[in-house]
Amino acid sequence: MSANHLTIEGLRVETIDPQGRTALVDGVSLTLHAGEVLALVGASGSGKSMTCAACLDVLPPGTRRVKGSVSIDGRPCTATDLRGRQVASILQSPRTAFNPVRSMREHVRESLRVAGGGADAWADVRQAMRDTGLDDPERILPLFPFEMSGGMLQRMMIALALISRAPFIFADEPTTDLDLIVQREILDLLDHLKGERGLGILLVTHDMGVVARLADRVAVMEAGRIVETGGVMQIFHAPHHIVTRRLVEAHLSLYRQEPAA
Numbered sequence: 283m284s285a286n287h288l289t290i291e292g293l294r295v296e297t298i299d300p301q302g303r304t305a306l307v308d309g310v311s312l313t314l315h316a317g318e319v320l321a322l323v324g325a326s327g328s329g330k331s332m333t334c335a336a337c338l339d340v341l342p343p344g345t346r347r348v349k350g351s352v353s354i355d356g357r358p359c360t361a362t363d364l365r366g367r368q369v370a371s372i373l374q375s376p377r378t379a380f381n382p383v384r385s386m387r388e389h390v391r392e393s394l395r396v397a398g399g400g401a402d403a404w405a406d407v408r409q410a411m412r413d414t415g416l417d418d419p420e421r422i423l424p425l426f427p428f429e430m431s432g433g434m435l436q437r438m439m440i441a442l443a444l445i446s447r448a449p450f451i452f453a454d455e456p457t458t459d460l461d462l463i464v465q466r467e468i469l470d471l472l473d474h475l476k477g478e479r480g481l482g483i484l485l486v487t488h489d490m491g492v493v494a495r496l497a498d499r500v501a502v503m504e505a506g507r508i509v510e511t512g513g514v515m516q517i518f519h520a521p522h523h524i525v526t527r528r529l530v531e532a533h534l535s536l537y538r539q540e541p542a543a
């Protein structure tokens with residue numbers, strides 16, 4: 283389970299189009315450390331989700347990864363090595379992420395099958411569920427997705443990430459579909475797990491409020507490229523790139539605040 287850093291190098295994703303190829307992700311390089319939240323921010327369509335999907339080889343039809351590598355602590359990893367073993371995913375819409383005709387118990391079994399759980403596996407499952415705020419695992423395990431709220435499903439998705447024992451999490455807009463109170467609880471939970479379990483979290487978001495709450499470092503994307511990276515304080519108080527400045531200004535103007543001079 284332990285790993286120090288995950289490195290993405292020179293990632294390029296293109297459309298598969300007989301009329302010509304368009305780069306959707308263009309030379310993205312990033313390092314995600316254990317025990318940190320690295321926020322990947324940028325306008326809609328800038329390539330944040332494609333970057334994560336390309337690493338895990340779950341790109342949508344019509345697109346493909348043409349260049350780039352991912353390594354953990356310097357060891358090159360295939361997408362199969364990464365998916366569910368080194369990297370767990372938390373998605374925006376928990377309701378569509380779960381199979382509607384499978385109970386939570388069946389989803390857990392599938393995660394254990396990939397993670398290769400030992401004799402104590404089910405005790406670990408119950409602990410992971412409690413750690414994510416699902417205090418009564420015996421009541422929840424028989425439930426189907428339609429019997430659970432969005433917040434419960436998002437907690438269950440995070441519990442499945444813990445069960446996988448992956449040291450890194452790709453969280454793609456993990457709070458966008460939740461009400462404000464549950465959003466705050468899920469952000470607090472991710473923050474707690476980062477500290478408690480030393481997870482490295484790549485947090486995809488266009489919400490600078492979420493960045494301010496959770497991120498240690500920030501990488502800003504525009505048109506498939508990383509245009510700026512920095513610590514969260516630097517990004518908010520001394521942004522260099524025009525795209526970063528616009529993101530920060532738009533966020534501050536929502537709360538009627540002035541950017542730092």
Ligand SMILES: Nc1ncnc2c1ncn2[C@@H]1O[C@H](COP(=O)(O)OP(=O)(O)OP(=O)(O)O)[C@@H](O)[C@H]1O
Binds near residue numbers: 330
């Ligand atoms: N199946 C597809 N075929 C071709 N282009 C696609 C496909 N899916 C997405 N794109 C394009 O890829 C680019 C990057 O999309 P991506 O979903 O990574 O953006 P994003 O930064 O995650 O945006 P958002 O914040 O809206 O989720 C966009 O221009 C998008 O239109």
